[in-house]
Amino acid sequence: MKFIKKYMVNLILGLGFFAVLTIVGCASTTNIVDRSGAQLWGENCARCHNIRPPQSLTDAQWEVAGMHMRTRANLSGIVTRKIIDFLKTAN
Amino acid sequence: MKKKRFILFVAIIILITFTTQNMAQEDTDLQSQIQKFQSGSHQFMVTGYALTNFIKPQNEPSQFETGFNPIFLYKANDRLFFEAEIELEIEDGEQNITLEYAQILYTLNDYLIFGAGKFLNPANYFIERLHPGWINKLPTMPMFVGHHGGMQAAQHLGFQLRGGTPIKGSKIEYAFFMSMGPTLDLHDGFIDFKNYEDNNNNKGIGLKFGFLPIPELTIGYAFENATVGEENTQFENVSATTHVVDFSYAKDISGLKGTIDLKAQVVWLNIDNPNIAPLTFDNNSNGGYAQIAFRPGNVDNDFFKNLEFVYRYDWTDKPDDAPENELVKRSTIGINYWLSSSSLFKFAYENKDTIVPGGSTTNEHRFVGQIAFGF
Numbered sequence: 001m002k003f004i005k006k007y008m009v010n011l012i013l014g015l016g017f018f019a020v021l022t023i024v025g026c027a028s029t030t031n032i033v034d035r036s037g038a039q040l041w042g043e044n045c046a047r048c049h050n051i052r053p054p055q056s057l058t059d060a061q062w063e064v065a066g067m068h069m070r071t072r073a074n075l076s077g078i079v080t081r082k083i084i085d086f087l088k089t090a091n
Numbered sequence: 092m093k094k095k096r097f098i099l100f101v102a103i104i105i106l107i108t109f110t111t112q113n114m115a116q117e118d119t120d121l122q123s124q125i126q127k128f129q130s131g132s133h134q135f136m137v138t139g140y141a142l143t144n145f146i147k148p149q150n151e152p153s154q155f156e157t158g159f160n161p162i163f164l165y166k167a168n169d170r171l172f173f174e175a176e177i178e179l180e181i182e183d184g185e186q187n188i189t190l191e192y193a194q195i196l197y198t199l200n201d202y203l204i205f206g207a208g209k210f211l212n213p214a215n216y217f218i219e220r221l222h223p224g225w226i227n228k229l230p231t232m233p234m235f236v237g238h239h240g241g242m243q244a245a246q247h248l249g250f251q252l253r254g255g256t257p258i259k260g261s262k263i264e265y266a267f268f269m270s271m272g273p274t275l276d277l278h279d280g281f282i283d284f285k286n287y288e289d290n291n292n293n294k295g296i297g298l299k300f301g302f303l304p305i306p307e308l309t310i311g312y313a314f315e316n317a318t319v320g321e322e323n324t325q326f327e328n329v330s331a332t333t334h335v336v337d338f339s340y341a342k343d344i345s346g347l348k349g350t351i352d353l354k355a356q357v358v359w360l361n362i363d364n365p366n367i368a369p370l371t372f373d374n375n376s377n378g379g380y381a382q383i384a385f386r387p388g389n390v391d392n393d394f395f396k397n398l399e400f401v402y403r404y405d406w407t408d409k410p411d412d413a414p415e416n417e418l419v420k421r422s423t424i425g426i427n428y429w430l431s432s433s434s435l436f437k438f439a440y441e442n443k444d445t446i447v448p449g450g451s452t453t454n455e456h457r458f459v460g461q462i463a464f465g466f
Binding site: 029030031032033043044046047048049050051052053056060061063064065067068070071072073074075076077078079 | 134135136138164165166172174196198200201202204206219220221225226253254255256257259260261262264265266301306307309339341350429432433465
């Protein structure tokens with residue numbers, strides 16, 4: 001019972017927090033899908049680890065690593081393609 | 092004599108011409124082969140990471156440990172992909188080889204990917220996204236994450252559907268999975284996550300949601316449920332439910348000339364109480380961690396910009412009446428020195444308190460050093 005109560009409190013706090021963030025999120029500037037590959041790369045590829053320099057891999061390798069990261073980071077198809085295209089021009 | 096020499100000379104010239112022509116032929120063959128390979132649609136890549144630890148516990152002999160994790164990635168086309176990681180390690184006095192993950196992935200559309208095999212647990216943010224040596228900012232992992240025993244599965248064997256969708260300036264991510272699920276261990280009333288042979292027909296399920304209102308912030312919630320008791324026994328209806336919340340924030344802050352990185356994850360695990368010996372207690376556990384790291388990456392000094400300072404607090408709290416009831420709390424401080432974007436030295440000092448029923452506390456501390464390299 002104590003467990004359920006604790007869980008409910010956490011859930012309510014969590015939902016409240018989510019609501020505030022949704023408002024913040026919707027208020028933020030450009031739509032993700034309209035952003036450039038370079039910007040999306042900067043925003044998405046430093047979340048879990050240091051950004052890996054574009055020069056470190058070849059075009060073909062970026063296609064493979066990009067697909068790997070798409071699954072790992074739950075990126076949408078369009079965002080992944082833009083980032084890979086950017087990496088292939090910047091390496 | 093002269094004639095013979097002349098014939099020999101001509102023969103050599105012919106031979107040389109012939110062989111060089113042949114070589115040129117082979118050269119173009121090789122070139123066309125390379126071109127064929129380059130323009131082929133299949134792409135293969137071997138990547139991975141390696142690490143070596145040095146551990147000095149308070150009252151025990153110091154140890155070295157090492158590990159090497161090759162990762163194999165294979166892209167057949169824009170939809171079909173395969174990923175696998177093998178873990179080879181010498182740790183805790185043993186040499187282990189494990190299949191960390193092996194998964195066939197098929198992209199259904201821009202927002203959904205299907206995967207089947209052994210995969211990192213989507214409900215376990217730390218394991219899925221932060222545990223490789225070159226990513227994890229400390230040489231150790233939080234105790235509850237279950238890489239070597241813990242409160243959450245590190246991997247699942249089954250299938251998953253996952254993806255992400257941008258909504259204006261924010262993003263949601265999601266995963267649904269079905270797997271063997273853990274099994275109940277009647278010795279300690281806890282569950283065993285290494286389940287390679289299921290003891291019932293009921294499969295474990297899990298859901299994971301993440302919300303990114305701004306790119307640098309992720310807030311996640313996950314739920315897992317599985318029947319863990321063995322079929323045709325008194326425990327066949329015992330199930331385990333897990334709730335998890337996670338948090339991640341990483342941002343370059345110009346005023347501080349560096350990057351702040353905050354991570355946290357908390358798990359609540361509830362196993363049914365069937366009131367049949369030996370399981371006659373409320374079987375609720377929890378565990379979690381919170382971590383802060385700062386790297387002054389934008390200062391001018393070459394030495395300081397490669398330094399990183401880390402603090403982590405983590406705990407595991409087992410049920411009060413369980414045979415192995417204990418509350419373990421650990422604090423770890425660390426200093427890292429980055430050699431490249433994916434290689435570093437880590438120096439950490441940890442202080443651990445284990446509190447058993449009756450309130451007696453044992454304190455242990457140890458030093459852990461590591462070098463890790465992601466390639």
